[in-house]
Amino acid sequence: KILILDFGSQVTQLIARRVRDAGVFSEVYPYDVSDEFVRNYGAAGVILSGSHNSTLEGDSPRAPQAVFELGVPVLGICYGMQTMAAQLGGKVENGHVREFGYAEVRAHNHTALLNGINDFVTSEGHGMLKVWMSHGDKVLDMPPGFKLMASTPSCPIAGMGDDERHFYGVQWHPEVTHTVQGKAMLGRFVHEICGCKSDWNMPDYISEAVEKIRAQVGTDEVILGLSGGVDSSVAAALIHRAIGDQLTCVFVDHGLLRLDEGKMVMDMFAKNLGVKVIRVDAVDQFMGKLAGVTDPEAKRKIIGAEFVEVFNAESSKLTNAKWLAQGTIYPDVIESAGKGKKGQTIKSHHNVGGLPEDMKLQLLEPLRELFKDEVRKLGVALGLPHDMVYRHPFPGPGLGVRILGEVKKEYADLLRRADAIFIEELRNTPYVATVVPGFDQDSVPTNWYEATSQAFAVFLPVKSVGVMGDGRTYDYVVALRAVQTQDFMTAHWAHLPHELLGKVSNRIINEVRGLNRVVYDISGKPPATIEWE
Ligand code: XMP
Numbered sequence: 001k002i003l004i005l006d007f008g009s010q011v012t013q014l015i016a017r018r019v020r021d022a023g024v025f026s027e028v029y030p031y032d033v034s035d036e037f038v039r040n041y042g043a044a045g046v047i048l049s050g051s052h053n054s055t056l057e058g059d060s061p062r063a064p065q066a067v068f069e070l071g072v073p074v075l076g077i078c079y080g081m082q083t084m085a086a087q088l089g090g091k092v093e094n095g096h097v098r099e100f101g102y103a104e105v106r107a108h109n110h111t112a113l114l115n116g117i118n119d120f121v122t123s124e125g126h127g128m129l130k131v132w133m134s135h136g137d138k139v140l141d142m143p144p145g146f147k148l149m150a151s152t153p154s155c156p157i158a159g160m161g162d163d164e165r166h167f168y169g170v171q172w173h174p175e176v177t178h179t180v181q182g183k184a185m186l187g188r189f190v191h192e193i194c195g196c197k198s199d200w201n202m203p204d205y206i207s208e209a210v211e212k213i214r215a216q217v218g219t220d221e222v223i224l225g226l227s228g229g230v231d232s233s234v235a236a237a238l239i240h241r242a243i244g245d246q247l248t249c250v251f252v253d254h255g256l257l258r259l260d261e262g263k264m265v266m267d268m269f270a271k272n273l274g275v276k277v278i279r280v281d282a283v284d285q286f287m288g289k290l291a292g293v294t295d296p297e298a299k300r301k302i303i304g305a306e307f308v309e310v311f312n313a314e315s316s317k318l319t320n321a322k323w324l325a326q327g328t329i330y331p332d333v334i335e336s337a338g339k340g341k342k343g344q345t346i347k348s349h350h351n352v353g354g355l356p357e358d359m360k361l362q363l364l365e366p367l368r369e370l371f372k373d374e375v376r377k378l379g380v381a382l383g384l385p386h387d388m389v390y391r392h393p394f395p396g397p398g399l400g401v402r403i404l405g406e407v408k409k410e411y412a413d414l415l416r417r418a419d420a421i422f423i424e425e426l427r428n429t430p431y432v433a434t435v436v437p438g439f440d441q442d443s444v445p446t447n448w449y450e451a452t453s454q455a456f457a458v459f460l461p462v463k464s465v466g467v468m469g470d471g472r473t474y475d476y477v478v479a480l481r482a483v484q485t486q487d488f489m490t491a492h493w494a495h496l497p498h499e500l501l502g503k504v505s506n507r508i509i510n511e512v513r514g515l516n517r518v519v520y521d522i523s524g525k526p527p528a529t530i531e532w533e
Helices: 012-021 035-041 065-069 079-087 180-192 200-218 230-246 261-273 283-290 296-315 330-338 370-379 409-428 498-511
Strands: 001-008 026-030 045-047 075-077 091-107 129-141 148-150 157-162 168-169 223-224 247-253 276-281 321-325 362-364 454-468 473-486 515-520
Touching: 001 157, 012 180, 012 330, 026 129, 026 370, 035 065, 035 454, 045 180, 065 180, 065 362, 075 157, 079 091, 079 129, 079 157, 079 168, 091 157, 129 362, 148 330, 157 223, 168 473, 180 261, 200 362, 200 370, 223 230, 230 261, 230 321, 230 370, 247 261, 261 276, 276 296, 283 296, 283 515, 330 473, 409 473, 409 498, 409 515, 454 515, 473 498
Parallel strands: 001 026, 001 045, 045 075, 075 168, 223 247, 223 321, 247 276, 321 362, 473 515
Antiparallel strands: 091 129, 091 148, 148 157, 157 168, 454 473
C-alpha cells in the first residue's frame, strides 16, 4: 500500500484516487504524523502532496524525516518536491513568474520514473509532456544524488530523481486528468518502482470486507438507517452479504421522498435481497410537526430532529442490537480528520446524530475506506441496480427543502409527480458528448440525466392563471432546476435542449392536475444555491 502525506493541496484526494485506479490501495494522512507512525505503517512507497504553503516560510510544513529513511520510494508532487529538496540538502527559491495551468515540460530520460514516457517528440528529438502546473516557488539546486528529470524555460528543475534511493520530485500535478501522462507516471511509480501489485479490485474487496465485518461483529446484531441514498444502500447490501439476518434496517418514510421511492427501497432490499427492513410510516407525524412552519432553517431542524426521534424509537425496540452501521465514506473521514475532529463523530447529514447515550451502540462503518466512485462500483458488484447506484444526490430533508415555505402533503404529491416526469425525460433524452482527448473516458454521459450533476423540480406555492381547453385555470407553478458541477460548491445551470424543456413542460401541465405553469431556473451557484431553500 501507498502512504500519501497531505500538505493541504486541494487535489490530494485525487492522488489517492489515481493510485487506487492503478489497482493499489492508498490512504491519505496529514503531513504531521509522527516518525513512528511512518515507520510502522508498512508503506511500499510514499507520496508527498502539494500545498498552498511555501517552503521558504519559517514554519512551513515538512515531511517526517523518517519518510526518507524507510528505504522505500518517495514521490514529491509540487510542494512535496520542494520540501523533499529542502529536507535533503537542495535549495528552493521564490519563482518570479507564477506558473498556473497548462504547460509543456521537456522530459529528460535520465531516470526510471519518466524514461520513455512523453506526449510528443520535438523536431530536436526532445520528449515533451503536456502537464498541469500550479506553483510560485521552484527548486533552485537539486539535493546531492539527484539528476535532472524534466524542465521548462521558466522552471529549469521541473523534475528531479535519484534512482539509487528511488526518490523523485515533479513540479507538475500528475494526479489531475489535464496531465495527460499522469496516469502512466503514477502507474510506473506504484507498480515498477514501488513493486506494488494491482490487487485493489472490487471482488477481492468484497471478500475482504465481508471477512472483516464478520470478525468485527461476531454474532451481534446490527441496525442501519436506510435512506435510499447510495451510501446507506451500499452499506446495507455489503453488511447483509456478510451477516445476513443479523442486520436490521430501519427505513423512515417521512412523506418527503421522491415518487415511489419507498416502494423501490422495499422492493430492492426486502424483496430482492432478502434484507430485514422495518418501514416506518411517519408521514402524518412529520406533516403535523411541519404544519404552519415556513422558515427554511426551522423546517430543516424539525425534519432532522423528528428523524432522529423516529429512528431512535424504532431502534430501541431492537434490544439486542450492539452496532449502529453508517454509510460514512472516505471523503467524510478525511474531511473530519482535517478539521482536527479526532475520533468518530456521527455526521449530522447521516440523519442519525444524537442517538441516546444509553443505546451504547458501537459504530460499524464498512465504507470508510472508499471514495464515492468506489462505493458505486461496489454497489453494482453487490447486485444493486445501476440506475439506483448512479442516482443524483438527494438532500437529507428531501422534498422538504423543495417545497418553498409551508410543507403540505398536497404540495408534496404534486411535486413528486412533476419531478418524476422531469427525471424520466432527462434519462430518455440522448446526450451527445464532446470527447476531449486526454480526459477520462470512463464516465462519458450518454443521456441528459448523466450529463447533469443534480436535477429536480421545486414547488412554488403561488398560483397563476392559465387556460386549458375552454376553461380558465388558477393553479400552482413548478420550477425545474438542473446543474452541472464537480464539487457542488459552485455550479452552472445546465443548458438543457429547448425541445427537452418543452416536452417536460407539456407533460407536467397535461399530466399533473393542479400545476399549470413550468419555469426553468437559470441561476448559477454562486450567487444562488443549488436547492431553493
Ligand atoms: P446547496 O443548496 O447548498 O446544495 O447549493 C449543495 C448540495 O448539498 C445538498 N444539500 C443537502 N444534503 N442535507 C443533505 O444531505 C441537507 O440538508 C442539504 N442541503 C443541501 C444539495 O442537494 C446539493 O447536492
